[in-house]
Amino acid sequence: MAYSFYPGCSMEATGKAYGVSFEAINKALGLEAKDIPDWNCCGATVVANVIGDFPQQAITARNLALAEKNGAGDILVGCSSCFMNLAWVNERFKTEPEFAQKCNEALSAAGLQYNGTLRVRHLLDVLVNDIGLDEIKARTIKPLEGLKVACYSGCQTVRGVRRPDFDDVERPKVLGQIVEAMGATAVPFTHAARCCGGSQQFTNVNMIYDLTGDVLEAAHQAGADVIVTPCPMCHMNCDAYQKKINQVKGRNYDMPVFFITQLMGVAFDLKVKELGFEHNIVSPQKILKRFGL
Amino acid sequence: MCAFKYNPAASREVYNLESGKYAQQCMQCGLCAVTCPARHLMDYTPRQLFKMLFAGEVDKVLKANTPWLCTSCCLCTVRCPRGIPIIDVMHSLKHYHFEKGTKAPVATLSKVFFDSMMKRGRVFELGMTNAYYMKSGFGAIKDAMKMQDVGMAMMKAKRLPLAPPKKVKGLGDVKKIYDKAVALAKEGH
Ligand code: SF4
Ligand code: SF4
Ligand code: SF4
Ligand code: SF4
Numbered sequence: 050m051a052y053s054f055y056p057g058c059s060m061e062a063t064g065k066a067y068g069v070s071f072e073a074i075n076k077a078l079g080l081e082a083k084d085i086p087d088w089n090c091c092g093a094t095v096v097a098n099v100i101g102d103f104p105q106q107a108i109t110a111r112n113l114a115l116a117e118k119n120g121a122g123d124i125l126v127g128c129s130s131c132f133m134n135l136a137w138v139n140e141r142f143k144t145e146p147e148f149a150q151k152c153n154e155a156l157s158a159a160g161l162q163y164n165g166t167l168r169v170r171h172l173l174d175v176l177v178n179d180i181g182l183d184e185i186k187a188r189t190i191k192p193l194e195g196l197k198v199a200c201y202s203g204c205q206t207v208r209g210v211r212r213p214d215f216d217d218v219e220r221p222k223v224l225g226q227i228v229e230a231m232g233a234t235a236v237p238f239t240h241a242a243r244c245c246g247g248s249q250q251f252t253n254v255n256m257i258y259d260l261t262g263d264v265l266e267a268a269h270q271a272g273a274d275v276i277v278t279p280c281p282m283c284h285m286n287c288d289a290y291q292k293k294i295n296q297v298k299g300r301n302y303d304m305p306v307f308f309i310t311q312l313m314g315v316a317f318d319l320k321v322k323e324l325g326f327e328h329n330i331v332s333p334q335k336i337l338k339r340f341g342l
Numbered sequence: 343m344c345a346f347k348y349n350p351a352a353s354r355e356v357y358n359l360e361s362g363k364y365a366q367q368c369m370q371c372g373l374c375a376v377t378c379p380a381r382h383l384m385d386y387t388p389r390q391l392f393k394m395l396f397a398g399e400v401d402k403v404l405k406a407n408t409p410w411l412c413t414s415c416c417l418c419t420v421r422c423p424r425g426i427p428i429i430d431v432m433h434s435l436k437h438y439h440f441e442k443g444t445k446a447p448v449a450t451l452s453k454v455f456f457d458s459m460m461k462r463g464r465v466f467e468l469g470m471t472n473a474y475y476m477k478s479g480f481g482a483i484k485d486a487m488k489m490q491d492v493g494m495a496m497m498k499a500k501r502l503p504l505a506p507p508k509k510v511k512g513l514g515d516v517k518k519i520y521d522k523a524v525a526l527a528k529e530g531h
Contacts, residue, residue, distance in 0.1 A: 058464050058465045058467070058507065059467075061503065061507060062467045062501060062502060062503055063467060063496070063501045063502070064501075065500060065501050066501075087510055087511045087512050088510075089459075089463040089464065089510045089512070089513075089516050090459045090463060090464045090465050092455075092456070092459060093455065093465075094413070094414040095448070095451060095452040095455050095456075096452065096455060096456050096459060097433040097436070097437060098433065098436040098437055098440055098448065098449060098452035099437070099440055099449075099452045099453055099455075099456040100437070100456065100520070100524065101360055101433075101434075101437045101524075101527050102360055102361065102430060102433050102434070102437075103360065103523055103526070103527045104520055104523035104524050104527055106523075107519050107520070107522070107523035108516060108519055108520055108523070110519075111512070111515065111516060111519055133414075133416070151526055152523075154522065154526060155519050155522040155523035155526055156519055157522075158515075158518040158519055158521065158522035159512065159514075159515035159516075159518045159519050160515075161515070161519075204415040204416060204417065205414070205415070205416065208415070208416035208417070208419070208420055211416060211419055211420055211427070212420070218420045219417075219420070242417075243379060243415075243417075244379045244380075244413050244415035244417070246379075246380075246413060247413035247414065247415070248413075248451075249411075249413065249448075250489075250492075251447070251451060251471070251474055251482075251485075251486075252410075252447035252448045252450075252451050253383065253410075253411060253447070253448075254485070254489070255383065256380060256383060256411065256413070259382070259383075260379055260380075285496075285501075289492055289495060289496055289499075289501075290492060292491070292492075292495070293489070293491070293492055327499065327500070328499045328500060328501055329499065330495050330496070330499050
């Protein structure tokens with residue numbers, strides 16, 4: 050199956066491990082995901098604060114228009130924040146004719162238009178519904194037996210369109226199904242779709258300490274060996290801020306945080322070099338060792 | 343006797359914002375208040391904010407840190423029994439604040455993010471971070487020193503590229519779309 054891929058800014062930077070391991074999985078599964086030509090940043094959750102929602106949505110819509118024009122297929126997104134922006138604008142195009150008309154008027158300033166013919170799909174959606182759990186199971190060369198995983202879907206992953214999409218908006222299941230198809234155990238995890246504090250690292254760091262601290266505690270309480278997520282921001286908060294949270298909150302976590310694509314790479318027995326583990330901050334070694342890596 | 347004064351007319355300015363009208367549909371059930379993960383840091387919960395609008399207490403609403411602490415997690419929005427798009431109302435309040443020249447840290451961050459995005463069509467995280475601290479002054483720089491270890495770890499893990507991303511070819515188009523959209527937004531919604 051072919052897709053128009055929207056990488057987003059973070060796959061090249063803070064979420065580098067995601068970008069690299071996505072590429073590896075992409076090849077292994079034969080997903081034909083071609084970048085949307087000349088895609089632009091969607092503005093995350095902050096640009097509307099400066100310019101208002103509509104102008105940010107129009108800028109985001111340029112990507113939808115380019116993908117439609119290019120004709121490579123539905124849009125595939127990995128970053129949850131990008132997913133929310135693209136999927137929500139797409140939803141508005143499909144359900145609010147007035148919005149669609151106005152947004153097309155803005156796009157026409159650049160000679161573009163969007164007819165609303167595409168779907169915006171999260172990577173987890175494509176993995177479970179297009180690739181399928183059977184295929185993931187069949188691909189698994191090294192079953193992840195005995196590995197206890199806290200499946201941290203993240204909030205924007207499952208609430209991008211503000212209604213149930215490919216998963217439940219409060220109690221997501223899909224990530225757990227993928228993890229279990231690879232032989233691991235998804236532990237019951239209360240914080241699967243709770244907020245980590247998002248992008249408040251510089252502006253209200255206490256929020257990250259509190260909310261990501263809760264996520265780490267929940268994973269710890271659930272007896273997880275590792276947290277797995279498809280969201281670059283969740284990953285950064287849980288991984289890069291873990292040591293700081295230990296200091297500030299007097300805790301002692303040593304919880305590796307993997308992107309789902311990294312874990313799939315391990316199960317599929319791909320070259321470990323291609324999975325971007327050098328970008329992980331909490332050492333992944335104790336997990337990798339268990340699987341002979 | 344009820345001491346609650348009802349004066350929605352005073353709040354017209356807020357109700358007229360891009361998504362401001364939805365605040366009027368609130369039935370004060372309180373679900374958003376118990377839902378919000380950031381409520382313990384907020385001056386007022388979303389429910390209280392909407393109640394203050396009913397009462398015409400616009401000044402209080404505009405001083406509240408509530409919108410600036412909203413992470414857009416969308417949990418209140420999927421739960422609200424009145425279907426109020428609370429995250430959109432928060433965006434509108436922040437935008438309104440921003441236009442009034444607020445010094446809220448998130449406003450500064452949003453501005454450097456926007457500048458970075460419009461410079462190349464994609465954001466340059468390290469450049470944006472530096473711009474944020476330049477603009478935020480001494481207090482923020484002191485905070486940054488405390489976070490140095492996190493920054494260093496990110497650098498070491500090669501997660502903060504030193505070079506900016508390549509410029510989008512259609513950057514001129516992005517600007518045209520932006521200008522047109524701003525003009526359309528001003529015409530009304
Ligand atoms: S959400 Fe973040 S990573 Fe994704 S394009 Fe927007 S700014 Fe870039
Ligand atoms: S959990 Fe945090 S980073 Fe992940 S989607 Fe939610 S706010 Fe964003
Ligand atoms: S959940 Fe909705 S109706 Fe209930 S208090 Fe909050 S905004 Fe009002
Ligand atoms: S969207 Fe904002 S206001 Fe609503 S629950 Fe999340 S953080 Fe709170």
